[in-house]
Amino acid sequence: MRPFEYVSPTNKEQVAILLGERGSILAGGTDLLALMKDDVVAPERLVNIKHIDSLRGISYQPGNGLRIGALTTIAEFAEDANVRRYYPVLADAANEVASPQIRNLATIGGNMCQRPRCWYFRNGMGLMAKTADGKSMVLAGDNRYAAILGNAGPAYFVSPSTLAPVLIALGAKIRLYSAKAAGSGVRELPLEKSFVIPKSENELEHDLKPGEMVIEIVVPPPSQDLKAASYEVRQRAAFDWPLAQASVALEMDGSAVKSARVVLGHVAPIPWISPEAAQALVGKSISPDTAMAAANAAVAQAKPLSHNKYKITLAKAAVKRAILSAAGQSAGGAA
Amino acid sequence: MSEYKWPDPATRPLLGKRISRVDGPVKASGRAKYTYDYNPNGLLAGKILRCPHAHARIVSIDSSAAEKMAGVKAVKVLQPPGTEIFWAGDEVVGVAAVDESTAEDAIRAINVQYEVLPHFVSDAEPPTNIGANNGPISRDDFEDMEDNQVPDEQVIASIKANGISFKPDDKYLKDAQASGVDPKVVAALRAAKYAEAKTSRSPYKKTAVQKQGDPDKAFTSAAAVSEGLYGASCITHCCLETHGMASEWPSDKDLVVHVSTQNLSGIAPQVSEPLGIPAGNIQVLQQYIGGGFGSKFSPDRWGIATAQLSKAAGGKPVKIMLERDSEQKVAGMRPSGFARVKIAADKDGKLVAWESRSWGTGGVGGGGTPPLPYIFEIPNQRKQHIAISTNQGSARAWRAPNHPQAAVITMTAIEDLATKMNMDPVDFITGNLELTGPREKIYRDELPIAAELMDWKKIWHSRGDKSPGPIKRGLGLSLHTWGGRGHNSDCDLTIHPDGSVEIKMATQDLGTGCRTIIMIVAADTLGIPLDNIKLLIGDSRYPVSGASGGSTTSGGVTSSTRRAAVDARDQLFAKVAPALKAQPEELEAVNAAVRVKSDPSRSLRWKEACAKIGAMPMTIRGKNPDKSKPPDLTNSGVGGVQMADVSVDTETGIVRVNKMVAVQDCGLVVDVKTAESQVLGALIMGISYALYEEKILDPVSGRMLNPNMEFYRLAGIADIGEMKVHMMTGKGYDERGVIGLAEPPVVSPGAAISNAVANAIGVRVPFLPLTPARVLEALENGGTHAAV
Known part of the structure; x- marks a missing residue:
């Protein structure tokens, strides 16, 4: 690990100034410290935000929904009584994140900002690793875990968060703050808008302006007619990254779907919203056939690379099973 | 006559029973000290600069900046300029510094220039035409064709068309003919044009076709034939405790190493040669190991480097434990x-x-x-x-x-x-x-x-x-x-006059229960409880025992222990017999007592019996194999x-x-x-x-x-x-x-x-x-x- 400065402010107004040009925010540190030890990133200064109390806490109000402070750990989030009661799909997804040790340290804010697991990136070859003659290493090399959607390039990695697809399906918003920004300094945007597909090595996969930090995530109150579920296809039952994930939120009108959100994880450089899959569900009642039709719609635009065709099959299975599970029907999976 | 064979089921108080491993508690409670845990005062951190290329030649190494850095105590080039490197992660330079981060900084300050060469990493199915060679035929190619019984006309045509890249002398040609190569082929070799070998070597090396019986006829007349494709990819050993060693020189002639190894008795000979010191001056220590699985028989280049760096740093201890990525890359692989x-x-x-x-x-x-x-x-x-x-x-x-x-x-x-x-x-x-x-x-x-x-x-x-x-x-x-079958093993078993029993053996317990079975055999033979025995392993100064490889340890250590324990027991019987008014062969050792088999009332408690030894303890060496003490106790x-x-x-x-x-x-x-x-x-x-x-x-x-x-x-x-x-x-x-x-x-x-x-x-x-x-x-x- 290279030398770095360390600062530990107690209020969020100081963060932007302290971050400067080459600083990084340190929260749980489960991702950042590993990246630093592997010499993938080398921030000159770490700004520890764990002493900023306003970033903590989870609260629920019937009218406003759920507010999750950025410093909430995944374990606190998974165990929160309101989360379990009003958003069981979120609690379940949080319980599947990584390992108990990591859940005790990792934060919600960090979960949104974690860097991709692409092995070219993690082995220090760059997020858009290139060969000596300028070709994509991912395309020329081993891309078994790479994107099947949103993979026009040069980004081929997959978005690593398993919570983001669920939150996006539920209509969550993210609040960002920078003392340098105009007005209150707070910027609120739909969570999905905070993820972007970078076009060059210098860009990030997050829409965070210099000096900006995640302060909280808000989830609208669930309606009476909401049915939601998420499904992860994982090779191991123990700690593992999903090979594909689908999160769905269905607004029901009797037995028919009034509106739907279908969000795929681990298949694209961003959490992948599939309006095609949602459209395939609207007006239909949920059955294996309608779920399968939506699953097919979700991957209709998918383009496999040389080693990852199987991920299309997995994404389909995930979408179908998430939909059936949301509707309380047996998906027949989970060997 | 001593009875070395394993006892009958009726007289085995411990052997073959269900006994918890003796080092379970010390491991489960974290008190067991592994090589990784060896952190003496003044320990220097060793780090290795590794080649990032899968195939390259080292052109130059400039470590001057690293040598001048504060806190850097030694820098050692492990493979000099000119060396061809064959895999990514191979060792180039070693550094010892006051702490890990300084050592890492020093590694980054070393400038190595490489000539990058083409690499080949695929183990996909070899093409079917690998015998066909468009360039000049090498000696290996030629012998391969002969081994594979390529028809003579084809070999001759190939030699004529392509030339050969080796210069067979008369002796080679004579030997070839004597070993059955057709004279016409030998003549073709003699007349062949010489040409420089192609620079790119074929990665494929075929063995001769092995044939037995008449497979063609058997397949034709078979009732059912199945064809398929099967196999398994390369994997690593993935030891939980990575490879590593710590070295220190108490004097400029004596070396002490702590090493994570399956081969405690075999390390000193491998370390002595590159360092140029007698193997007897090297003490090798290890109490616990976090996995080996066949990958830890050698001190490895990084282990030798700890000794070299320590020497250069005035004898201070230097330790290198591989980082997880290096462990996976270079410290063990199972072939596909x-x-x-x-x-x-x-x-x-x-x-x-x-x-x-x-x-x-x-x-x-x-x-x-x-x-x-x-x-x-x-x-x-x-x-x-x-x-x-x-x-x-x-x-x-x-x-x-x-x-x-x-x-x-x-x-x-x-x-x-x-x-x-x-x-x-x-x-x-x-x-x-x-x-x-x-x-x-x-x-x-x-x-x-x-x-x-x-x-x-x-x-x-x-x-x-x-x-x-x-x-x-x-x-x-x-x-x-x-x-x-059990490996070679020497065991020293000592009975002290106070009744305590001590066993010394330069073996290792890979987590397999080696300690436990040595103690079971000794305690079972002597008729005493397990906790009456002090077992000392993990020090090369003890009697030599084999490497733990090929499932040879259990047979080896139990055989040498059994023979030592039987001889020690019989010598004890000889000392005790007069006191019990019996002949030694009439005695037995059971329930922590030595007694007369036919009259158990004539008995001495174990401690009392051992007091008859005299003032000095008695030490007995047991060996495996030992043809003078049949039967063979392992199989x-x-x-x-x-x-x-x-x-x-x-x-x-x-x-x-x-x-x-x-x-x-x-x-x-x-x-x-x-x-x-x-x-x-x-x-x-x-x-x-x-x-x-x-x-x-x-x-x-x-x-x-x-x-x-x-x-x-x-x-x-x-x-x-x-x-x-x-x-x-x-x-x-x-x-x-x-x-x-x-x-x-x-x-x-x-x-x-x-x-x-x-x-x-x-x-x-x-x-x-x-x-x-x-x-x-x-x-x-x-x-x-x-x-x-």
């Missing part, structure tokens, strides 16, 4: 093994013919040849192996070298043939057990036990689970064998049967193991509990390589892409299912003597799980690990092609 197989049986289901074209890689050296066909001596065979030289860290022995690959290639082909003949594989294999030679009876005993523990008859179905829904369940089985050649019950999700290709059954023989079981633990560990390791493990090399950079424990997956507790272990004991087993157990149970899980998956989903997934990509591809195309 793949094959196209054709196998045939007659109408009664008797195996009659085998043909295989196998290949695999074990790094630059090419790798070993799996013993094909495995277990079954099929009468008619034709086989050839192609070793592929690839730019990756060299293969090391991985539990049961070459056997898991052989099982994965053979037991799968047999299961496919049984399926083709509509036979239950248990019946098919039972009907062919006469082909398994001396282990036939063992397998005949074991198969019904395994079948009952698995409830095979009730659960097994013909290929393809026809039940509705995407989850398919299936059963599979595999058989295995191994040698396991070789075990048999085991394993069965797997799996569920496969046919929509995702995810495989889950529901249950594994292992029935295992290892001769006389010294401790049933640690033996079962050894088998359980092997099953878990087997599930890992069957489903998850794969050393993935990047075709573009030649580097390992998953040198971590994230995408190099190992089974977690949630992945291993139920496991049932049955150890064979009693008549037919006990009297064979002690045989090691480390290798055999890890051979079969891959084949058994692969067979269970085929039974579940109806098609063969050719290669391990059985990843979702491979399972789905097999389902799509009927199992005829191999995925990545």
